[in-house]
Amino acid sequence: xxxxxxxxxxxxxxxxxxxxxxxxxxxxxxxxxxxxxxxxxxxxxxxxxxxxxxxxxxxxxxxxxxxxxxxxxxxxxxxxxxxxxxxxxxxxxxxxxxxxxxxxxxxxxxxxxxxxxxxxxxxxxxxxxxxxxxxxxxxxxxxxxxxxxxxxxxxxxxxxxxxxxxxxxxxxxxxxxxxxxxxxxxxxxxxxxxxxxxxxxxxxxxxxxxxxxxxxxxxxxxxxxxxxxxxxxxxxxxxxxxxxxxxxxxxxxxxxxxxxxxxxxxxxxxxxxxxxxxxxxxxxxxxxxxxxxxxxxxxxxxxxxx
Amino acid sequence: xxxxxxxxxxxxxxxxxxxxxxxxxxxxxxxxxxxxxxxxxxxxxxxxxxxxxxxxxxxxxxxxxxxxxxxxxxxxxxxxxxxxxxxxxxxxxxxxxxxxxxxxxxxxxxxxxxxxxxxxxxxxxxxxxxxxxxxxxxxxxxxxxxxxxxxxxxxxxxxxxxxxxxxxxxxxxxxxxxxxxxxxxxxxxxxxxxxxxxxxxxxxxxxxxxxxxxxxxxxxxxxxxxxxxxxxxxxxxxxxxxxxxxxxxxxxxxxxxxxxxxxxxxxxxxxxxxxxxxxxxxxxxxxxxxxxxxxxxxxxxxxxxxxxxxxxxxxxxx
Amino acid sequence: xxxxxxxxxxxxxxxxxxxxxxxxxxxxxxxxxxxxxxxxxxxxxxxxxxxxxxxxxxxxxxxxxxxxxxxxxxxxxxxxxxxxxxxxxxxxxxxxxxxxxxxxxxxxxxxxxxxxxxxxxxxxxxxxxxxxxxxxxxxxxxxxxxxxxxxxxxxxxxxxxxxxxxxxxxxxxxxxxxxxxxxxxxxxxxxxxxxxxxxxxxxxxxxxxxxxxxxxxxxxxxxxxxxxxxxxxxxxxxxxxxxxxxxxxxxxxxxxxxxxxxxxxxxxxxxxxxxxxxxxxxxxxxxxxxxxxxxxxxxxxxxxxxxxxxxxxxxxxxxxxxxxxxxxxxxxxxxxxxxxxxxx
Numbered sequence: 001x002x003x004x005x006x007x008x009x010x011x012x013x014x015x016x017x018x019x020x021x022x023x024x025x026x027x028x029x030x031x032x033x034x035x036x037x038x039x040x041x042x043x044x045x046x047x048x049x050x051x052x053x054x055x056x057x058x059x060x061x062x063x064x065x066x067x068x069x070x071x072x073x074x075x076x077x078x079x080x081x082x083x084x085x086x087x088x089x090x091x092x093x094x095x096x097x098x099x100x101x102x103x104x105x106x107x108x109x110x111x112x113x114x115x116x117x118x119x120x121x122x123x124x125x126x127x128x129x130x131x132x133x134x135x136x137x138x139x140x141x142x143x144x145x146x147x148x149x150x151x152x153x154x155x156x157x158x159x160x161x162x163x164x165x166x167x168x169x170x171x172x173x174x175x176x177x178x179x180x181x182x183x184x185x186x187x188x189x190x191x192x193x194x195x196x197x198x199x200x201x202x203x204x205x206x207x208x209x210x211x212x213x214x215x216x217x218x219x220x221x222x223x224x225x226x227x228x229x230x231x232x233x234x235x236x237x238x239x240x241x242x243x244x245x246x247x248x249x250x251x252x253x254x255x256x257x258x259x260x261x262x263x264x265x266x267x268x269x270x271x272x273x274x275x276x277x278x279x280x281x282x283x284x285x286x287x288x289x290x291x292x293x294x295x296x297x298x299x300x301x302x303x304x305x306x
Numbered sequence: 307x308x309x310x311x312x313x314x315x316x317x318x319x320x321x322x323x324x325x326x327x328x329x330x331x332x333x334x335x336x337x338x339x340x341x342x343x344x345x346x347x348x349x350x351x352x353x354x355x356x357x358x359x360x361x362x363x364x365x366x367x368x369x370x371x372x373x374x375x376x377x378x379x380x381x382x383x384x385x386x387x388x389x390x391x392x393x394x395x396x397x398x399x400x401x402x403x404x405x406x407x408x409x410x411x412x413x414x415x416x417x418x419x420x421x422x423x424x425x426x427x428x429x430x431x432x433x434x435x436x437x438x439x440x441x442x443x444x445x446x447x448x449x450x451x452x453x454x455x456x457x458x459x460x461x462x463x464x465x466x467x468x469x470x471x472x473x474x475x476x477x478x479x480x481x482x483x484x485x486x487x488x489x490x491x492x493x494x495x496x497x498x499x500x501x502x503x504x505x506x507x508x509x510x511x512x513x514x515x516x517x518x519x520x521x522x523x524x525x526x527x528x529x530x531x532x533x534x535x536x537x538x539x540x541x542x543x544x545x546x547x548x549x550x551x552x553x554x555x556x557x558x559x560x561x562x563x564x565x566x567x568x569x570x571x572x573x574x575x576x577x578x579x580x581x582x583x584x585x586x587x588x589x590x591x592x593x594x595x596x597x598x599x600x601x602x603x604x605x606x607x608x609x610x611x612x613x614x615x616x617x618x619x620x621x622x623x624x
Numbered sequence: 625x626x627x628x629x630x631x632x633x634x635x636x637x638x639x640x641x642x643x644x645x646x647x648x649x650x651x652x653x654x655x656x657x658x659x660x661x662x663x664x665x666x667x668x669x670x671x672x673x674x675x676x677x678x679x680x681x682x683x684x685x686x687x688x689x690x691x692x693x694x695x696x697x698x699x700x701x702x703x704x705x706x707x708x709x710x711x712x713x714x715x716x717x718x719x720x721x722x723x724x725x726x727x728x729x730x731x732x733x734x735x736x737x738x739x740x741x742x743x744x745x746x747x748x749x750x751x752x753x754x755x756x757x758x759x760x761x762x763x764x765x766x767x768x769x770x771x772x773x774x775x776x777x778x779x780x781x782x783x784x785x786x787x788x789x790x791x792x793x794x795x796x797x798x799x800x801x802x803x804x805x806x807x808x809x810x811x812x813x814x815x816x817x818x819x820x821x822x823x824x825x826x827x828x829x830x831x832x833x834x835x836x837x838x839x840x841x842x843x844x845x846x847x848x849x850x851x852x853x854x855x856x857x858x859x860x861x862x863x864x865x866x867x868x869x870x871x872x873x874x875x876x877x878x879x880x881x882x883x884x885x886x887x888x889x890x891x892x893x894x895x896x897x898x899x900x901x902x903x904x905x906x907x908x909x910x911x912x913x914x915x916x917x918x919x920x921x922x923x924x925x926x927x928x929x930x931x932x933x934x935x936x937x938x939x940x941x942x943x944x945x946x947x948x949x950x951x952x953x954x955x956x957x958x959x960x961x962x963x964x965x966x967x968x
Contacts, residue, residue, distance in 0.1 A: 020322075191728060192732050195724070195726060201745070201749050214736060491884060520889040558817065561820070565849060569850055574821035574825065575818035
């Protein structure tokens with residue numbers, strides 16, 4: 001009967017949607033620019049372990065050029081110059097890219113996982129559970145993250161970079177969980193969920209087999225925005241002097257510039273980390289915007305056919 | 307001269323995978339004061355046809371060829387500002403989801419009055435008000451409900467208000483696209499009666515688009531059966547329904563449960579509608595047609611005249 | 625109270641009300657009666673039609689039967705078990721016997737799951753069979769709804785199928801556990817006529833070949849006449865008329881059923897067609913919950929009786945029960961001849 005149909009390739013909807021989404025994505029200039037920038041930063045992070053291999057003096061943290069005792073401008077040995085104690089700025093910048101990715105992505109993944117789980121749970125269970133979880137989310141949402149982290153670090157002394165990541169994740173889930181909860185609420189009403197119920201599916205099965213695959217694309221979109229905010233928070237913390245002293249991040253670099261009084265005297269030192277922070281957040285943001293367009297057909301320009 | 311003449315009209319939608327040929331080579335003419343019904347299943351192009359007549363195709367839709375003549379004037383390629391003077395004043399439309407056509411924050415009567423004002427600014431406030439009152443009486447909405455807001459109306463009343471709006475500028479032609487699909491049968495019956503009365507009273511021409519054969523059979527003088535973007539059978543309703551000749555028409559009628567007579571087993575139409583991005587070269591119904599021969603697959607069918615008021619697009623219907 | 629054995633479904637005075645949210649400030653939510661003391665019996669092996677307009681409560685009735693919602697009052701028995709008090713393991717056992725087909729096939733299949741995953745899910749949930757047996761069961765179910773060869777559909781996804789195919793997949797999912805009783809909630813209202821006929825014939829196949837009892841919920845009297853052995857007409861949560869399908873449609877006794885038949889376009893009909901003219905030209909104020917639900921639109925109703933006393937179902941002919949005070953009065957309406965367009 002269905003002659004024309006079964007010659008059709010049997011791609012999964014995930015793959016097909018990805019391919020369709022990809023073709024929309026690459027048509028979008030925002031997406032293209034964002035992705036290009038991101039690839040550059042990725043390369044930077046990947047290259048970050050090369051300089052220390054060449055010469056120990058290129059180690060971003062401990063390597064000191066024995067011939068230099070103060071900050072100097074770009075030279076053939078130090079393409080971007082050195083900092084106040086003769087460390088290479090380029091290798092610090094490369095290491096910073098790695099740290100930025102690490103902090104951004106891991107904090108984002110953690111907050112998304114948390115937000116997703118809580119959002120789905122609250123939306124699906126409803127009633128008291130929903131109210132409790134969402135009020136908690138509201139409370140955390142109105143707390144100024146930066147301030148709380150500052151207080152915590154002044155209480156417990158210097159914070160390890162992973163503690164910072166964890167704190168960021170703990171404070172950034174409520175926004176995600178609200179969105180996921182709304183999505184879950186609308187999914188919950190869909191007949192395919194009721195069909196699963198009539199088939200006898202348990203709550204856990206419904207949440208993980210039926211609701212989760214349908215909220216994941218949205219969660220992924222939110223992840224890109226969360227990466228942006230995690231990187232900014234970490235940079236701000238580091239700049240204010242509450243970063244992990246054992247890690248070279250761009251925020252740390254800015255703090256060294258500031259603390260050693262080179263703010264307006266060494267542009268070769270100030271500008272690269274500043275620009276990098278702006279550009280990496282911009283690139284994740286643009287990526288998110290472009291993905292938004294892929295996921296939400298209403299944002300697309302063309303109208304659908306009959 | 308006919309009020310509306312459509313000749314060899316083809317409409318395509320641009321999609322990522324190519325051009326979707328929603329309407330292909332459709333021709334018909336409509337005399338003043340008559341009603342014409344288009345019946346077909348979803349995706350047969352009937353809604354697209356209605357939108358094209360109103361000049362309201364979505365941005366990716368385009369008239370590929372053919373002409374639409376209304377009162378002798380060519381509508382294809384007409385500049386938008388000229389089209390605007392024809393739309394609503396001469397050709398009005400009642401949409402599929404007409405209940406959403408009312409603005410929730412304005413009173414219903416004001417919205418109808420607004421429609422009149424926009425197109426006939428010379429009228430005075432009193433003249434407009436009397437006309438609005440007349441319209442509501444005409445479509446059967448009680449006078450004391452005129453000043454209500456849309457959310458206070460039931461589905462049927464909203465539909466009536468929308469019909470009043472379509473009639474506001476006394477158009478020559480109304481295009482009604484599934485105007486009763488969302489309504490219950492009793493309300494639907496009342497609206498259809500209303501429509502028939504209005505048409506006789508004012509001599510308005512109606513193009514009625516529906517998936518429901520029984521409704522079209524009830525309202526229209528002439529019937530066009532549409533399949534995969536083409537009109538496959540066209541003629542006076544009595545002839546089309548008493549002696550259907552096209553295999554698709556027959557199949558459609560045989561799949562429709564009725565309320566009296568012996569209950570015979572319904573015969574579904576096997577298979578699926580063809581892909582209109584790359585439609586088959588021959589007859590578009592050939593792979594579902596029980597009597598299809600070799601020519602049906604390879605050659606485009608041409609019109610066969612059954613009687614002066616009845617024709618079919620088929621190789622083997624003569 | 626034990627229901628008799630040849631009954632598979634029994635509703636006793638089932639009532640369900642919904643509370644709407646308060647519209648304006650300080651306004652308490654109003655109560656909407658979806659079902660008002662409905663009593664029904666469905667016999668094993670029949671197709672029972674529940675016919676009504678939108679908002680009549682017909683869908684609510686179906687959802688109560690499969691335990692997607694809970695009734696406020698009344699008893700529901702399916703195959704001798706009391707549905708409202710089922711919990712845990714016994715509820716899961718009940719789910720094996722009672723299935724549902726939903727209205728909108730574009731919404732009732734999870735877009736992220738393949739056809740095989742969707743149809744085999746009930747088997748997985750109830751831990752039935754091993755991999756090979758499941759494949760066999762799914763293939764069998766797909767074949768029984770006319771999707772063949774079934775293996776071609778296993779790896780496809782809902783968006784690759786047409787509406788009719790999706791609805792058939794949904795029916796295969798309902799059939800894969802071999803249920804005794806299936807609720808079909810307007811399974812064709814989103815589909816074209818030629819596709820609907822396919823679905824109707826599959827439902828008939830389910831009754832005749834697989835011995836499934838069906839509760840067919842519909843707004844179309846013509847579809848009910850084609851499919852059903854018995855039908856019940858429901859209006860605003862109240863049962864109006866119950867009887868053999870042919871009997872109710874050819875000799876309707878209730879003014880509401882008569883009005884419904886009047887309103888249907890005369891298509892496929894020839895010769896003398898009876899018109900009942902039981903619909904009131906202008907609506908009158910409704911009886912405030914105490915009288916007959918149809919009082920406000922009924923042309924037969926008498927104010928004194930109908931607006932103050934709700935009629936109960938009375939048996940007027942064998943198996944034909946009507947809820948109307950004036951059902952046995954002289955039949956309203958006159959026979960009129962309509963044009964004959966098309967004869968089967």
